Amino acid sequence: MNKISNVTVLGGGILGSQIAFHAAYRNFNVVIYDLSADLYNKIIAQFYLLKDFYIQEAHVSESDMEEVFNRISYSFDLKEAVEDADLVIEAIPENKEMKQELYQNLAQVAPQKTIFATNSSTMLPSSLAGYTGRPDKFLALHFANLLFRYNIVEVMGHPGTDQNIFRTVVDFSKELGMEPIEIKKEKNGYVLNSLLIPLLSAASELFITGVADIETIDKTWKMATGSPAGPFQIYDAIGLNTIYNIAQNGDVKSKLFAHFLKENYINKGKMGYLSGEGFYKYPPNNDINV
């Protein structure tokens, strides 16, 4: 069984930079790859933001954080980025053609040993496996946003994934300090979103059809289940723009909710927790409850 030491993250967006930073924090050698050198400054800016989070939340020292930065290198050349990689984690935008092209290129330049993992939230690994040149060494490794706080990662193969590779990636997740959620069968939405979306949809339907108001729905959920956050607080945590994009593709009631979100929140810059306001207000330094 392979042992993972060198990790290359493809894509320096919100989640890609979180994955790269966390892997370096947990002592892996990390290369982060993005398409253009223009993005370098953006990635660095995100790393500095993350550094502050880790110092605050994980009580890590400034000097330990310097070591983390020393374990990360940057590359804008795919071949160079993956030449020593034991594991490549792909976290580029959710565009099927872009992903297919990337995997086709990757298949040409990555060493034989390299495992490929996609962080896609919306595409099943079986829909990409054919482009990887190594379907047996390909699977999904799905991180949640703010991964350093929630500490779960979903591991999901496709029917052609080698079970030893699956175990290797589960073990890697544990070395990342994450609780691996082992998914036994391909499923859209993995486990977490398969549970979360029906709850959230039911909440927005109750609201948009006039059955109850937002505060009442959240209060009911929290009091009856002991959960720290109600559905609309979870919406705020996910971000209303993401929710808008999902709701727009739903049924009639879902589309009504999308329209309501756009008119009353998104157009007013209320994007949820990170923007300081969504369904609720989040004063600076006042931590969210989810």
Next chain:
Amino acid sequence: MNKISNVTVLGGGILGSQIAFHAAYRNFNVVIYDLSADLYNKIIAQFYLLKDFYIQEAHVSESDMEEVFNRISYSFDLKEAVEDADLVIEAIPENKEMKQELYQNLAQVAPQKTIFATNSSTMLPSSLAGYTGRPDKFLALHFANLLFRYNIVEVMGHPGTDQNIFRTVVDFSKELGMEPIEIKKEKNGYVLNSLLIPLLSAASELFITGVADIETIDKTWKMATGSPAGPFQIYDAIGLNTIYNIAQNGDVKSKLFAHFLKENYINKGKMGYLSGEGFYKYPPNNDINV
């Protein structure tokens, strides 16, 4: 606006006796009515069980509890049971014909002033209003099991409910020490079950289709949302027999889950939390987490 002092609870089952006991605990004069004097001993036995709960959970003294018993009277005659009632709370079995007949009898014998409230989980108040002889003074007041612990009650009218009556019952709920969940429009499942059922169904579908095991599903939910209980722990709290009855009336996957429940749990006496074992084991005196 009416002020509620005298409450009559119709039906001495699990929830009926909890409602009656709690109302007496909160200083209302309570009559509990059931069909036959044979049930008297059963009701008393439940009250003694509840007494121990209140002493343990609400830190009430034995002598205070005696006062509670003094505020409860028992009746097996409907006319006598409601002759002074400001509010009648109906908590008889979920059988439509039984309820219709009861409301027809009640309409004959109850004073003009009496408000009627149904605790039905499955029937909309509009489906019963026509039998009450006073649709404007009729609404649903839906308590959750273990109501003294969760402290929420859902208040839901039908289109003909007088808004003053609705407010009176909301105020009564507050005097009960409950948080009233005000539902603005009739909805099957009220707010709580409208949220809970989609989450629970998604969880059983993930399990029954082999996507993930029970512990993984619960762990994912708890870690990602901070909730104290995962879906299968909530199933145990509700009781697997109730879940079986609901699942049997669902789609194919739901029926598969019902069959699984019967074979592996119900037939073996594992009925959930109250029986000491369901999906999880609950040793005596080890409190549940929901």
